[in-house]
Amino acid sequence: MTAFQPPGMPQLSQQDEQLVAYLDGELTLPEREALETQLMASAPLRQRMRELQSGWALLDELPSTTVDDRFTQTTLELVAADLSEKHPKAWCRWGRALLLVSLALALACLGAVIVYGARHARFLRQLADLPIIENLDAYLAIDDLDWLEQISRNDQWNELIEAAELAGAFGPAGLPTYPSPLTDIPPSGVERTVRQLDPAAHSRLHSAWNRFQELPPDRQADVRSRAARVAGSTDPAKLLQTLHAYARFRSHWSSETRGAIERGSHDERQAAFEQALERSRRTWLRQLGEEDSEVLYGVLHVIASDWLNQIQRRAEHFPGYGGDSLRAFWQAPVPSQFEDREAMLLHSVFVRRRGMSSFFRLNADDYDALKAVLSDPLREALDTLMPHPLMQHEVLLSWAIESVQRKSKVARVDSLLALEQIDRLEVELSPPDEMFLSLQRRTQEWQRGGPPAPRSPWPTPNSRRPDR
């Protein structure tokens, strides 16, 4: 027996367990027979069994339980009450859950409406800002709107802007037109209009939009205020054109010029502005379109042909008076980088000597011919911006140089393509500032390495120039 036995309590023997199980009828038949044999043989065992039985028998003295007549009824009522309590609780719980879900949904809807409203308001604000953003650079460049409005009413200024635009001073796109496609259209149409813009205009608008968004709110408000003032002026189109032109010119001015214009007195400002415009004229006229460049080169080619005829006649009429060297020049082979002898001569005169050759110079007729083939807008711009003939000659000479240079660049590409692959690679991998020198060197080496070529009779800066 391993169970805990309290002190003072009789030791519970296996025999007692068997006796109790016997009295409870829980012994198997063999166990019962074995115990009955022992009982018959042992008087103390029988006595022990009687003792255990007597205590057990006393339990019969316990009174039988009396149940209240209403017990069943009250139990059923209790159950019914429990059921009726549970249902409302369940309903309460479901109702509360439903209420919470409804509340959450309502809050979500409210949040969605607020977010949508805020986004829509921001979208409308953006739509309203688009016409402003289109002219962002102009509005940002304003330092004195009254003064610029005064300038915008000056006819000379307006002619100047027109000429500059014709000369390409404001780039291929020119100055923005007013009103723009985005002005004065309903918000519903703005989105469609933006989609219909050409890619370049769309890209410009997108860039301006990003820059506008990066401005601090007070600066944005300032831009909107300026836009409103421009829109409210007597001639918004001219004023806006002036603002755009001013912003473009201003970006090329030095800080000293800007300071004199923005902070000087009225006279100082006027003087600095005129001076800056005068400098700008030359800059604008440096812009030369491809078509004008081509026609100029065509005229120059005719002029070069005339020059070569002069050389030939001189060599024939003045033998022994430099005639031999002129004949040798005339008869020398044309390097492959030039398409003909005229191109070779033009390159020497306008690229190497920058038009300053003492033997080959453009005369007044040549300049007139060059001017005559220019496109009408460029010629008008030239007349407007450079009215003096000598100044026009200066500009035309620079255009002639530019035109021949462009042809030479094409010739350089041809020279590069004519090289062996390994030499071409070496030229292409040269640092940018050494690339043309490397190309020239490689071309000369390549030409020397080929069939023996006569020494180039072409006049170089160090060689004797043919006399006129």
Place this chain on the structure above:
Amino acid sequence: MSVSPSTAMRYQQSDPDVRLMLRVRDDDVEAFEELVQRYQSRLIRLMEHLGPKRDWADDMTQEVFLRVFRARKSYQPGAKFSTWLFTIAGNVARNATRTSGRRQEVSEVDTARTPSGSQPTALENVATDASGLMPVRLLEGSERAEMVRAAVQMLGERQREALLLSKFENLSYAEIADVMGLSTKAVKSLLSRARVNLKEILTPYIDQGSTPSSASEDANPKTLPEDTEPPA
């Protein structure tokens, strides 16, 4: 707990109470009323002895029936209905005892427990007050019943439960083991201890008419210990 269909069918066929309970599961109130009527007196008697207080017996019995009704939808006939019912009753009684114990602990903070509060002393008071120091065997029936009730209350909780299920519900050792969640061997030992303890408590009253404390001071502890399950 999953019950095989064959087992469920066996109990459904052999135990009419199982069939009643299956009707209760289908919300048959009349079947439930019949079950209440069948078991109410037996449960009240069980609760009078198992519960912490006699006058709680009705409430505890109703609590048992309430639990039965609440659990009706999940009822599976895996055993005799009475086995399931007495298992619930045992749980209710143990919960009530724990609740009562906690309440008593709280009340003891303010009120010192008197010597008469202990069960052996109560038993002694019952004997002396009722008989004027006469032997128990000479007591009237109701007084003897009170003496036996006090003796039963002195048993440990599990001994008492096993004794009541065996004596009054005529459950076999195996059924008692099912109700109490013990092995059959443990129930055998538990009941043997209960009989021996009961005999030891009541012998002085039966033979000498003296109180247990004077007749067998060593053999009658103030509180009988709970049994320990023997090794299987």
